Amino acid sequence: MGLLGKNFTSKIRNMATLAVSRISILKNHHKARASYAYSDVAQLLRLGYHDRALLRVEHWIREQNILDVFDMIEIYCNYLRESAELLEKNRDFHNELKEATSSLIFASSRCGEFPELHKIQEILTSKLGKEFADEAIELHRNNGVNAKMIEKLSTRGPNMEIRMKALRQIAAEIGVTLHFEQEPILTNVNKWQGEVKTKQGSSANDPKHKNVTMEEGSYDRNKDRTKEALEEFHSIQNPNSRDSMKTSSRNSKLIPNEKVKGDSNHEDSVEERTNPSIVTTHFPKQNRTQHDHVDWKIMSVRTR
Numbered sequence: 001m002g003l004l005g006k007n008f009t010s011k012i013r014n015m016a017t018l019a020v021s022r023i024s025i026l027k028n029h030h031k032a033r034a035s036y037a038y039s040d041v042a043q044l045l046r047l048g049y050h051d052r053a054l055l056r057v058e059h060w061i062r063e064q065n066i067l068d069v070f071d072m073i074e075i076y077c078n079y080l081r082e083s084a085e086l087l088e089k090n091r092d093f094h095n096e097l098k099e100a101t102s103s104l105i106f107a108s109s110r111c112g113e114f115p116e117l118h119k120i121q122e123i124l125t126s127k128l129g130k131e132f133a134d135e136a137i138e139l140h141r142n143n144g145v146n147a148k149m150i151e152k153l154s155t156r157g158p159n160m161e162i163r164m165k166a167l168r169q170i171a172a173e174i175g176v177t178l179h180f181e182q183e184p185i186l187t188n189v190n191k192w193q194g195e196v197k198t199k200q201g202s203s204a205n206d207p208k209h210k211n212v213t214m215e216e217g218s219y220d221r222n223k224d225r226t227k228e229a230l231e232e233f234h235s236i237q238n239p240n241s242r243d244s245m246k247t248s249s250r251n252s253k254l255i256p257n258e259k260v261k262g263d264s265n266h267e268d269s270v271e272e273r274t275n276p277s278i279v280t281t282h283f284p285k286q287n288r289t290q291h292d293h294v295d296w297k298i299m300s301v302r303t304r
Helices: 008-047 050-082 084-089 095-108 115-128 130-137 147-152 160-174 183-201 207-237 239-254 264-274 290-303
Strands: none
Touching: 008 050, 008 084, 008 115, 008 160, 050 084, 050 095, 050 115, 050 147, 050 160, 084 095, 095 115, 095 130, 095 147, 115 130
């Protein structure tokens, strides 16, 4: 006889029992993955690659979070089997039962490898309504979902504090001393964030604001110096460009305030004045007439 012919209590109890059996299989799988991640982190720490270990420890944290979630799901499934009759008779249930049902519905939307849990979610949705399920899945206000489960199933990766705590734990267990400390990095980040807030919200008379302004000026000076160094480097690579740069700089010193206007002839005269070594000779354009053409013919006849 299929599940359609059973009442709510029988269906939810049978499916909760199957879910607990599935959890034992999934736990073994994720325990193996957590063990591999732990071994990788420990090996990196022993070899001295502590920065790489800090990245790898995130995988170990995720596997531990999944194992913790499976423990909570198992507890809620066992509680749901005991309270199935109460849930069937009365929809206005107490907080513990609401937390169990809401947390199971939420976990089903985050655990893709758990068909029995998805079936429990369908049964609870048909009993409690789609609005109740949407509040749990979308985490509306007063959703009833366990806060720890929400944190463990978060799509965001663990922050630096959690990763450093896990790395210190593994390092202590294998007897390795870490070569770096996280506190100075966090201090510099907080200091930079404070400077940004001071720049945006403080007055001009505030000494902190003046410090930020001075730092901006030094940044501009460093930027100009970098630009000059790059120009000098390119001039060394290309001697022709270096000579042109020297000529242009010398010309700029000879005529600091003169503005060049007018046509190209005026520009040539300015160039000759500024740099005597550059002499430009202008040849007038000759317009040949018909008489010139006749003279050339006469000369050719005489030569014959």
